[in-house]
Amino acid sequence: MREDLPDLATFLIVAEERSFTRAALRLGTSQSAVSQAVRRIEARLGTTLLARTTRSVNPTETGERLLATLRPALAEIAGRMAEIATLQERPAGLVRITTSRHAAETVLWPAIDRVLARYPEIAVELSVDGALTNIVTDRFDAGVRLGESLEKDMIAVRIGPDLRMAVLAAPAYLAGHPAPASPRDLIAHRCINLRMATRGNLYAWEFERGGQTLNVRVEGALIVNDSAMALRAALAGHGVACVIEDAAIRAHLAEGRLVRLLDDWCPPFAGHHLYYPDRRNLSPAFRIVLAELRQSAPPA
Template sequence: MKTGDLGELAAFVAIAEEGSFRRAAARLNLTPSTLSHSLRSLEQKLGVRLVNRTTRTTSLTEAGHALLAQIGPAFASIEMAVETINDFRDRPAGLLRMSIPRTVVARVLTPRFRAFADQYPDVTLEIAAENGFVDIVKQGFDAGIRLGESLDRDMIAVRVTPDLRTAVVASPDYLLRFPPPESPRDLHRHRCIGWRQAGSGALYRWEFEQDGRTLSVAVNGPLVLDDPDLMVGAALEGVGLAYATEQYIDDHLASGRLIRVLDDWCPPYPGFFLYYPSRRQTPAALRALIEALKVP
């Protein structure tokens, strides 16, 4: 087999795993047109169509599925074999692709990343700041960060924050206009800032717990957002009640710009975890990042 054939096969594997020419091109650091040319060349050599592509979707043909089943594991083995070379370097190197919620990027990763970059200048971290839950394996990410309760059991998880606590908050001005709720059941009389979950598209039901009792409340209000920081910003402007993470708004609580309500209905919960699929060889760059972010 010629060297060019291996490149075309690698292009096909990337397209198949990413399910998108754009993402596959980014993964291989190629232009989409170059990637399309590689796929066409491979299909011409094999005499069979491997990928069905429309303006909206990319899917494998039956022949494409058969080819991927045979060569996919081989390319994964090659990647792991190349990764073992990192163990012989003075320091880790390479590209890490991660899916992380925007709030976590700002409050967990960014404050620690300068020290990591200074220590490991040959590692490039590429972040997809996404609030919705994604399949990191299907979309070709090396790892992700999500709440521990959201993770599949077959993932390896490492804690990167302590336990967190929810806070229902509003501005002093809002609470002058609307008496504070005494129970989650009172929220139907309030203007609540809704959260549209990016992954599922569903409106999040606010969750509460007290003395072993749990409640989930479908709130209503004049504004629905898909970003926690925007929700806090709206609460600061007096729009309504917001459902936020206590540790991420502590400065607003300390200054009195936000006041919490329903405090006794908001117990701690497990925080965020860095997670990645179980594999025989964890990339050295990922091992280094885990050491930099993990919480004892």
């Protein structure tokens, strides 16, 4: 079929121009060569693709069906070739990304750091926001969020490992409060509530074990809207926090500043993903950022 591509492209132009003569002019070749290309395709398929009269040339029903396949396919090929040609030049331009703080610090920033060092003509704007921003309306190139938070009509690329929640408290707090044996026991504890940026409600702590799921609405003297502040409050002994586990938390646990609770109730979940609305028309600068994130992503 590869040898048919030039003839298929010629057929498409004849159908668009509704004329062998105009198609020949557009292609810079002879009318005879155009006619022969169309006849070869028709002979190969064993059907008539163009209805010819002395005044007009129109696709047959079969021709229209072939055109419906050819137009997007050849447009995609042309687009890819244009992108490759563009990437031969030094990529430049602004890439705007909206992200949560945790994703920015643990996954996104290391890749952006490398991109900025290698491509001085690329500029990056990171908007750190806990809310689920509409990237189309607010003109972002992409967003970074947890896999479970992605909109269904977005293209998503995994850029980080699976994550786990960590329920934590300082030894000083646990000295006066017995460690919870189950998530329900948290009701009797001073817990640090997290207000969600998207809806404004308090986060219901989510647990799962052996197929059983529990959502617990906790109470306490402190409400924050940032996980870093919840962690700081837990370190200070103000209660129990529930935050995403990362390297910093593992260091606190290893050095005894925090104690992990309900470990067997906190299974892994889908980690951070880069999401964007369309594969086509991506800027060269964005493609560089995307490639860097893909390269540093863990295996699926």
